[in-house]
Amino acid sequence: MNILGISAHYHDSAAALVVDGVPICAVQEERLSRHKGDAAFPLLAIEWCLQNARIEPDDLDAVVFYERPMLKFDRVLTCALRAFPQSWRAFPKAMKNLLGEKVWMRGIISSQLGVPGRKVLFTEHHQAHAAAAFLTAPTRRAAIMTADAVGEWATLSVGDGERGSNGTTKIRRFREIRFPHSLGMLYSTFTAYLGFKVNEDEYKVMGLAAYGKPTMVEQVRKLICRTPDGAFALDLSYFEFHTTAKRSYSPRFAELFGPPRNPYEPIDLDTAEGQRFADCAASVQRVLEDTLVELARTLHQETGLADLCFGGGVALNGVANARLLAESGFERIFVPPAPGDAGCAMGAALYCDRIHFGNPDRDLPDHPFWGPSVDGSELARIAQEDGHHVETLRDSALIEQTADDLAANRIVGWMEGALEFGPRALGHRSILTAPRTTEMRDRLNREIKYREPFRPFAPVVPTDVAGRYFDIPRGGTRLARFMSGVFPVRPEWKSQLQAITHVDGTARVQVLDPAMAPRLHALLEAYGQRTGIPVLLNTSFNLAGEPIVNRAVEGYSTFLRSKIDVLVAGGTRVTKRSSAVGSTEAERIREEVA
Amino acid sequence: MDSPRPHERPTAFDRMLTPVHRWIWSDTNRRVQKLLRFGETETDGGRDILRAAEVTSDPLLRRLYLEHAIDEFRHGILFRHRAAELLRVSRSHSNIGFQGDWLAPGGHGLDDLQVDGESDQTMLAFLHLSEKAAASRFCIYRDVMQHDPPTRAIFEEILHDETFHMNYTLTQLARVEPQQHKRHLWRARLSRLWKAYLRLATSLAAILGSILLTIQYFVLLPPFAWMAKRAAHRESAGWTAVSPTSSDSLNRQY
Numbered sequence A: 001m002n003i004l005g006i007s008a009h010y011h012d013s014a015a016a017l018v019v020d021g022v023p024i025c026a027v028q029e030e031r032l033s034r035h036k037g038d039a040a041f042p043l044l045a046i047e048w049c050l051q052n053a054r055i056e057p058d059d060l061d062a063v064v065f066y067e068r069p070m071l072k073f074d075r076v077l078t079c080a081l082r083a084f085p086q087s088w089r090a091f092p093k094a095m096k097n098l099l100g101e102k103v104w105m106r107g108i109i110s111s112q113l114g115v116p117g118r119k120v121l122f123t124e125h126h127q128a129h130a131a132a133a134f135l136t137a138p139t140r141r142a143a144i145m146t147a148d149a150v151g152e153w154a155t156l157s158v159g160d161g162e163r164g165s166n167g168t169t170k171i172r173r174f175r176e177i178r179f180p181h182s183l184g185m186l187y188s189t190f191t192a193y194l195g196f197k198v199n200e201d202e203y204k205v206m207g208l209a210a211y212g213k214p215t216m217v218e219q220v221r222k223l224i225c226r227t228p229d230g231a232f233a234l235d236l237s238y239f240e241f242h243t244t245a246k247r248s249y250s251p252r253f254a255e256l257f258g259p260p261r262n263p264y265e266p267i268d269l270d271t272a273e274g275q276r277f278a279d280c281a282a283s284v285q286r287v288l289e290d291t292l293v294e295l296a297r298t299l300h301q302e303t304g305l306a307d308l309c310f311g312g313g314v315a316l317n318g319v320a321n322a323r324l325l326a327e328s329g330f331e332r333i334f335v336p337p338a339p340g341d342a343g344c345a346m347g348a349a350l351y352c353d354r355i356h357f358g359n360p361d362r363d364l365p366d367h368p369f370w371g372p373s374v375d376g377s378e379l380a381r382i383a384q385e386d387g388h389h390v391e392t393l394r395d396s397a398l399i400e401q402t403a404d405d406l407a408a409n410r411i412v413g414w415m416e417g418a419l420e421f422g423p424r425a426l427g428h429r430s431i432l433t434a435p436r437t438t439e440m441r442d443r444l445n446r447e448i449k450y451r452e453p454f455r456p457f458a459p460v461v462p463t464d465v466a467g468r469y470f471d472i473p474r475g476g477t478r479l480a481r482f483m484s485g486v487f488p489v490r491p492e493w494k495s496q497l498q499a500i501t502h503v504d505g506t507a508r509v510q511v512l513d514p515a516m517a518p519r520l521h522a523l524l525e526a527y528g529q530r531t532g533i534p535v536l537l538n539t540s541f542n543l544a545g546e547p548i549v550n551r552a553v554e555g556y557s558t559f560l561r562s563k564i565d566v567l568v569a570g571g572t573r574v575t576k577r578s579s580a581v582g583s584t585e586a587e588r589i590r591e592e593v594a
Numbered sequence B: 001m002d003s004p005r006p007h008e009r010p011t012a013f014d015r016m017l018t019p020v021h022r023w024i025w026s027d028t029n030r031r032v033q034k035l036l037r038f039g040e041t042e043t044d045g046g047r048d049i050l051r052a053a054e055v056t057s058d059p060l061l062r063r064l065y066l067e068h069a070i071d072e073f074r075h076g077i078l079f080r081h082r083a084a085e086l087l088r089v090s091r092s093h094s095n096i097g098f099q100g101d102w103l104a105p106g107g108h109g110l111d112d113l114q115v116d117g118e119s120d121q122t123m124l125a126f127l128h129l130s131e132k133a134a135a136s137r138f139c140i141y142r143d144v145m146q147h148d149p150p151t152r153a154i155f156e157e158i159l160h161d162e163t164f165h166m167n168y169t170l171t172q173l174a175r176v177e178p179q180q181h182k183r184h185l186w187r188a189r190l191s192r193l194w195k196a197y198l199r200l201a202t203s204l205a206a207i208l209g210s211i212l213l214t215i216q217y218f219v220l221l222p223p224f225a226w227m228a229k230r231a232a233h234r235e236s237a238g239w240t241a242v243s244p245t246s247s248d249s250l251n252r253q254y
Helices: A029-033 A043-053 A069-082 A090-100 A103-113 A125-136 A184-193 A202-209 A217-223 A252-259 A272-303 A317-326 A341-356 A376-385 A396-406 A438-449 A463-469 A476-479 A491-498 A518-530 A552-561 A579-594 B013-014 B018-024 B029-057 B059-090 B122-143 B149-176 B181-219 B220-235
Strands: A002-007 A014-019 A022-030 A063-064 A120-122 A141-147 A154-163 A169-178 A224-226 A232-234 A309-312 A333-334 A369-373 A389-392 A413-417 A419-420 A429-433 A458-462 A510-511 A535-538 A566-569 A572-575 B239-241
Touching: A002 A341, A002 A389, A014 A341, A022 A043, A022 A341, A029 A369, A043 A103, A063 A103, A063 A341, A069 A103, A069 B220, A090 A317, A090 B181, A103 A120, A125 A141, A125 A154, A125 A169, A125 A341, A154 A184, A154 A272, A154 A566, A169 A341, A184 A202, A184 A232, A184 A252, A184 A272, A184 A333, A202 A272, A217 A252, A217 A272, A224 A272, A252 A572, A272 A309, A272 A317, A309 A317, A317 A333, A317 A476, A333 A476, A333 B239, A376 A518, A376 A552, A376 A566, A376 A572, A376 B059, A396 A413, A396 A518, A396 A566, A396 A572, A413 A552, A429 A438, A429 A579, A438 A535, A438 B149, A458 A463, A458 A518, A463 A476, A463 A510, A476 A510, A491 A518, A491 B059, A510 A518, A518 A535, A535 A552, A552 A566, A552 B029, A552 B059, A566 B239, B013 B122, B018 B029, B018 B122, B029 B059, B029 B122, B059 B122, B059 B149, B122 B149, B122 B181, B149 B181, B181 B220
Parallel strands: A002 A063, A022 A369, A063 A120, A141 A309, A309 A333, A413 A566, A458 A510
Antiparallel strands: A002 A014, A014 A022, A141 A154, A154 A169, A169 B239, A224 A232, A369 A419, A389 A572, A413 A429, A429 A535, A458 A535, A566 A572
16 A cells, blocks of 8 residues: 655645555655755655655555645634734735645645545644654554644644554544644744744754753743643733734733844854843743643653653754653653654654554654665766765775774765655764864864854764763663754763763764664774774754755765865765866866956 | 946946935845845855756866855855844844835846756856846946945955856856857746746736735624634633544545
């Protein structure tokens, strides 16, 4: 049975293909279209999935969209009515937006793919999040919590999932909190207030929070109060996201927290103003964590289960995830590699297979590598054409050479195998370098990633030695598998892991199982043999504002535009030669024509 | 002031609009918004040209596109930094009313060009015309910016790059298509005209749509808004139970 899952039209659209109950491939549209956060209908992703699996659209048994468009329309229209007449500016935009395309998903999918309308199905948004979290996790029974900005109406839901011994699967949602009361929107409002991009830069708020003190928790608690039934509600007088698309927060919000940050001014943490912004970030982060912990604790008491599957965009908050593990009572927390909307493509397809069609449960590969594979020969060809230094090496030689590069403080662009599905680079499209010094961190920020100095870099470490360098609690290894938890760096190693130790002494560590990425694991060991510390700094292979690279040629162009020293794709290793043929030819032309 | 080089002469149409441009750029708030928008346009254009570098099979074009893309990214940064400086001085904020965007579309951008599907010839012809149009426009901007020397210097610098971009795209087009490069330029001109028409038509349609929807909003919606508000008062905050049967069928869109 062939089932295609699609998520689109909000942010980060994606497609995923499930064949006979097992995911075959999945990719975000942005990785193919090269437009970061591409929300367009994911035609490229769909085409790639079908081509990769050698399946024609006629062979699809179902195409599942990750939310119910008319239910979403209902929410938008209802909110516009409730906000009458303040919503008069937002109303035409919202209607054109929805009626122009988004509510006609059955027709769009049917016409784009040439499949009959009866094959087009719809899950609810949080149902897809729940399925993505539970059905990809290696657990038989678990509580499920999903939280994001908003789906159709739900912003947070709790429930449970069970794989029966007879192969049956159940996913139940007990209850939900509905828009406009939303933890995701609360966090996004602060993201906007702090001058970052909503739906994109929330992780910057988390990074900034470590520099601040939660001195404004009481003010944040004015914005969100607990309801008698244990849920929460936002005080809407502080927000405008439900009435207008123009601004998330109201003048009252700005009165409470002070003037918002100008997005074009850098945050200077040495000034009182910069520190106020950091304190703001720390305060909302604290309230988010507290709320999640209380909700999860109640869910744990209610279900008595040891495992929690956590999905939705809020599950990308690694600091909150670590607190959930420490304080909610759950022994293990499973966050999928793509907990956000992109992952809903996979969740919707799996939900359709297990629940709608009632197909028996299958064990799924426990990795994030579902995208296109890199072709080292493509890199060799183009780099040779440009006259750069190219070597094609056997695996062992390549690992040794790369370990030498890293030990010599070179920055390596590392591409191997299939592309990651989800926002994290987990070792197949990574920039790797030595984690020892702050100079390396500053160099990466300044010369390669071109990003704010307050943002931390993440480490990758083999599972078996992770506990030596990081204080990973029981159950934390699972959370760290897909870089979903933030844990303390052990004090005795902080001085030798300066580049990946955040200002609060923590790191968003990835613990690497050799079966998941054997070559990277071998590289870590080879690097460890040279330096004594098998830990590398691992950051996504992209430049600011660009999606993570997919093909070798994209890695190559990133390599040429930045100060990455070495590029590895498959078995090909490239280093820059300043007198490269293409370079001199282009310079000659520049002189001639300018 | 040096006399302008031939490629730095604005078109007659742009010259005609000089007073409008002068008025638009005279206000600091409008200037900030324009610069920020140019910053985005240049960066977006840079990404598209970078994509062209990644998809071309011609090694020399790859290198030139890459340099071109780097220039565009740099222009984006120059515009953003200048806008930030002006913001810092003026403490202005976002809502500044009329900007005359339809008169002054700014940097070239790549419209809706699907870079992945285009041949080198089409791409070069398109880029050449875009750069030429941008150079003409930037020439006017530079000339009307005498009251703001730092911004003027930025346009001067970018104009120099645009000249290079304009020239290399033409010479490369002649290289990759020696016989028919003029035909490609004419096709690109027609394509730009068509896209301009589409932009205008969709803008008009959007304006008409907004007007009709706004009328409906005030005429038809009030009773429903009253009912929706009443319903909202009856709703209690907190948990809403999810019915076990609510998601039984995946056929429903509702």
